[in-house]
Amino acid sequence: MRIELLDIPSLPDEFQTVHTVKALAVEGKCLALAALLEWKRSSFSDWKKLMKAVRYVGTTERRYIAKPKYVKKCDNPTYGDVYEMRANKGKPRLFFFYDEIDETIVICTNAYEKDDSRRGKSGGQDAAFKLCAQMKAIYERNVA
Amino acid sequence: MNKEELSPELKALLDATPVLTESDIKELADANRALAHDPEFIADCIKGDFVNTILTEMQAQGINKNQLAIKWGKSRQHISQILDQEKSKNFTIDTIVSLSMALGLIPQRIELKKLAQNAVPIRMKHLESLSGWDRSPSWCAPEGTACQCQHVAESRGPDYNARSPENQILEFAA
Numbered sequence: 048m049r050i051e052l053l054d055i056p057s058l059p060d061e062f063q064t065v066h067t068v069k070a071l072a073v074e075g076k077c078l079a080l081a082a083l084l085e086w087k088r089s090s091f092s093d094w095k096k097l098m099k100a101v102r103y104v105g106t107t108e109r110r111y112i113a114k115p116k117y118v119k120k121c122d123n124p125t126y127g128d129v130y131e132m133r134a135n136k137g138k139p140r141l142f143f144f145y146d147e148i149d150e151t152i153v154i155c156t157n158a159y160e161k162d163d164s165r166r167g168k169s170g171g172q173d174a175a176f177k178l179c180a181q182m183k184a185i186y187e188r189n190v191a
Numbered sequence: 192m193n194k195e196e197l198s199p200e201l202k203a204l205l206d207a208t209p210v211l212t213e214s215d216i217k218e219l220a221d222a223n224r225a226l227a228h229d230p231e232f233i234a235d236c237i238k239g240d241f242v243n244t245i246l247t248e249m250q251a252q253g254i255n256k257n258q259l260a261i262k263w264g265k266s267r268q269h270i271s272q273i274l275d276q277e278k279s280k281n282f283t284i285d286t287i288v289s290l291s292m293a294l295g296l297i298p299q300r301i302e303l304k305k306l307a308q309n310a311v312p313i314r315m316k317h318l319e320s321l322s323g324w325d326r327s328p329s330w331c332a333p334e335g336t337a338c339q340c341q342h343v344a345e346s347r348g349p350d351y352n353a354r355s356p357e358n359q360i361l362e363f364a365a
Binding site (some may be wrong): 058 | 198210226227
């Protein structure tokens with residue numbers, strides 16, 4: 048299996064003063080970058096809101112990550128330390144985890160678009176956290 | 192690892208995801224570069240950093256919006272407006288300074304950097320002492336320059352925080 052860490056293309060250095068933000072690609076496919084591109088094309092204002100969260104994560108030490116509007120840590124303990132970046136009052140969500148070995152790296156895995164319906168909201172988000180946890184495990188197995 | 196270890200959901204998602212082309216990457220790169228030159232975006236980020244510093248400090252001091260409102264001499268609604276970035280108006284430097292001081296913080300300066308370099312808009316220090324200084328690195332100076340945050344203080348030796356605030360400040364001045 049081919050696992051790669053990709054740069055977020057031309058993400059400004061000033062957005063990554065603490066963590067370098069990367070995207071995980073599996074078998075040449077990168078869910079996070081594909082979603083960013085799709086949001087950039089389809090809902091530019093939401094994409095900009097999400098990029099504020101990306102900047103926040105890139106410029107904030109992990110122990111200070113506590114801004115519910117931008118970042119939420121998964122509250123399901125079975126999925127471990129996985130997080131979502133949120134477009135405040137927008138739909139895009141980008142899931143990520145911190146590299147436990149190289150603490151300067153944040154790795155985006157997958158994306159999710161918030162569904163306004165009650166059922167979609169909880170189920171979709173949980174599934175996306177689960178997927179993020181799976182991709183984190185794949186990454187860690189390959190890095191180890 | 193083989194492909195069988197992928198869950199069906201992940202497999203399905205990967206199958207449905209297109210491989211990004213060079214032009215896709217370039218499109219995303221151009222958009223990201225443009226963000227760093229977008230005044231509205233940068234202003235929102237700086238406001239967000241300020242709000243986050245205030246929220247973190249409120250949490251550290253264990254005070255809520257009501258208590259802060261009393262300390263600051265403003266209404267709770269006014270504080271909510273400032274701390275809710277989506278609703279907040281473009282608050283003034285006077286507001287930044289007075290709200291910070293209500294929490295025992297003082298903004299030090301607004302720093303301007305060349306666009307390509309790291310932007311460090313505002314730094315703050317505690318009014319009483321630097322020993323409790325523990326800010327997000329987003330407020331810190333670029334590597335190799337003077338900075339008044341805890342993790343740089345740690346690199347200055349274990350006894351650094353035991354010194355009087357005056358001596359700490361003198362060291363920065365030196």
